[in-house]
Amino acid sequence: MDISEKKRKAVVLLSGGLDSATALYVAKNEGFEVHALSFEYGQKHDRELQAARQTAKKAGVKSHRIVSMDIGQWGGSSLTDRNMEIENGIPGREDIPLTYVPARNMVFLSVAASFAEAIEAYDIFIGVSEVDYSGYVDCRQKFLDAMENAINNGTVCAVEQGKKITIHAPFINMKKSEEITLGMKLGVDYSDTWSCYRGGEKPCGECDSCLLRAEAFIEAGVKDPGLPPR
Amino acid sequence: MDISEKKRKAVVLLSGGLDSATALYVAKNEGFEVHALSFEYGQKHDRELQAARQTAKKAGVKSHRIVSMDIGQWGGSSLTDRNMEIENGIPGREDIPLTYVPARNMVFLSVAASFAEAIEAYDIFIGVSEVDYSGYVDCRQKFLDAMENAINNGTVCAVEQGKKITIHAPFINMKKSEEITLGMKLGVDYSDTWSCYRGGEKPCGECDSCLLRAEAFIEAGVKDPGLPPR
Numbered sequence: 001m002d003i004s005e006k007k008r009k010a011v012v013l014l015s016g017g018l019d020s021a022t023a024l025y026v027a028k029n030e031g032f033e034v035h036a037l038s039f040e041y042g043q044k045h046d047r048e049l050q051a052a053r054q055t056a057k058k059a060g061v062k063s064h065r066i067v068s069m070d071i072g073q074w075g076g077s078s079l080t081d082r083n084m085e086i087e088n089g090i091p092g093r094e095d096i097p098l099t100y101v102p103a104r105n106m107v108f109l110s111v112a113a114s115f116a117e118a119i120e121a122y123d124i125f126i127g128v129s130e131v132d133y134s135g136y137v138d139c140r141q142k143f144l145d146a147m148e149n150a151i152n153n154g155t156v157c158a159v160e161q162g163k164k165i166t167i168h169a170p171f172i173n174m175k176k177s178e179e180i181t182l183g184m185k186l187g188v189d190y191s192d193t194w195s196c197y198r199g200g201e202k203p204c205g206e207c208d209s210c211l212l213r214a215e216a217f218i219e220a221g222v223k224d225p226g227l228p229p230r
Numbered sequence: 231m232d233i234s235e236k237k238r239k240a241v242v243l244l245s246g247g248l249d250s251a252t253a254l255y256v257a258k259n260e261g262f263e264v265h266a267l268s269f270e271y272g273q274k275h276d277r278e279l280q281a282a283r284q285t286a287k288k289a290g291v292k293s294h295r296i297v298s299m300d301i302g303q304w305g306g307s308s309l310t311d312r313n314m315e316i317e318n319g320i321p322g323r324e325d326i327p328l329t330y331v332p333a334r335n336m337v338f339l340s341v342a343a344s345f346a347e348a349i350e351a352y353d354i355f356i357g358v359s360e361v362d363y364s365g366y367v368d369c370r371q372k373f374l375d376a377m378e379n380a381i382n383n384g385t386v387c388a389v390e391q392g393k394k395i396t397i398h399a400p401f402i403n404m405k406k407s408e409e410i411t412l413g414m415k416l417g418v419d420y421s422d423t424w425s426c427y428r429g430g431e432k433p434c435g436e437c438d439s440c441l442l443r444a445e446a447f448i449e450a451g452v453k454d455p456g457l458p459p460r
Contacts, residue, residue, distance in 0.1 A: 114301050
């Protein structure tokens with residue numbers, strides 16, 4: 001096989017939610033050899049990781065790694081802090097929700113950069129959106145630009161070999177409903193994804209993440225295949 | 231106690247080597263309440279972490295946490311990859327040594343930012359130097375500036391509350407020997423620190439890190455208290 005025909009590798013941050021699953025299919029559709037990366041960072045439940053495994057498997061990724069790191073140990077978020085309760089969603093809220101995990105996307109992108117450099121991948125995909133981002137500042141293009149710049153000043157591949165790493169955020173300006181429409185075309189099986197902040201047999205339907213998901217499926221005019229039949 | 235008298239908190243990245251131990255004492259000397267952060271990232275030996283514990287204890291830090299994260303799982307460095315041997319030091323070398331861990335300081339600084347935000351610290355100390363940095367690109371001021379910018383675009387404290395985080399690298403323009411001279415004044419006990427890339431009963435004296443340390447102590451005109459008596 002000619003080297004020029006070799007597929008380019010991409011690292012995809014895969015949480016198990018619908019955004020990252022869709023990002024994975026975008027990378028696949030663009031012809032990348034996909035290496036998925038998930039994190040066990042002290043979440044209270046592992047439904048998301050189950051979903052990530054299932055999604056990666058169905059998409060036929062080249063590799064899927066789960067990185068353990070206990071950044072949940074200092075709390076600060078209701079997703080990881082056993083002393084904080086996950087609150088119900090509040091439509092239209094403008095403050096930072098308690099589910100915010102300090103600097104989470106920065107940590108994930110840093111680890112993705114380390115992995116990318118090790119396997120000689122120069123593309124990282126992340127499924128964040130600035131449109132309905134729940135007040136998480138690390139989902140903004142401005143942050144991604146700053147992070148990409150840090151990566152390209154802190155890796156040997158970029159500094160010494162001129163091989164810069166690109167952060168792709170294909171949905172940064174997309175509404176979740178548009179994302180779903182795209183994902184359906186690309187073959188994402190949303191029944192494999194998990195969005196609920198709470199663990200359990202089925203999604204709670206009341207947390208911020210469940211509310212955003214439900215709204216997006218309604219707007220996209222698609223029945224959410226991740227919901228149990230009534 | 232008046233709130234204005236309360237000590238400011240600093241997060242200090244503490245590897246257990248001599249640079250980070252000295253950085254810890256600089257932070258302490260500047261009046262910060264010190265919260266030390268160490269990492270178990272798949273190193274082949276834990277001598278460094280023992281050293282970190284000892285140093286933190288002796289310095290009387292407010293807290294010391296060890297964060298586990300298996301970024302060593304994808305290899306790429308002789309410090310973490312069981313299939314790679316740690317080579318002897320080559321004085322005057324200019325290429326990137328095999329001990330380079332992809333994007334390590336970026337990952338550490340990201341986690342430090344997450345921790346800092348959670349405990350409301352706005353200062354992070356890291357003991358890197360651009361002068362004798364063994365070819366690690368993530369020890370350069372240019373990288374630290376880029377990383378500080380990423381942190382201040384990716385944390386709620388900085389973006390929403392105007393509380394920016396500062397990365398302090400007090401030795402960035404210092405030779406290791408000058409650092410040792412400073413550390414001796416500040417009371418660092420270098421016998422507690424561990425620099426050798428190889429684990430073992432005593433430092434090997436032959437790896438890159440042992441060579442740099444030996445040279446620095448000679449230049450500083452101080453006997454290295456970390457070496458076993460002959």
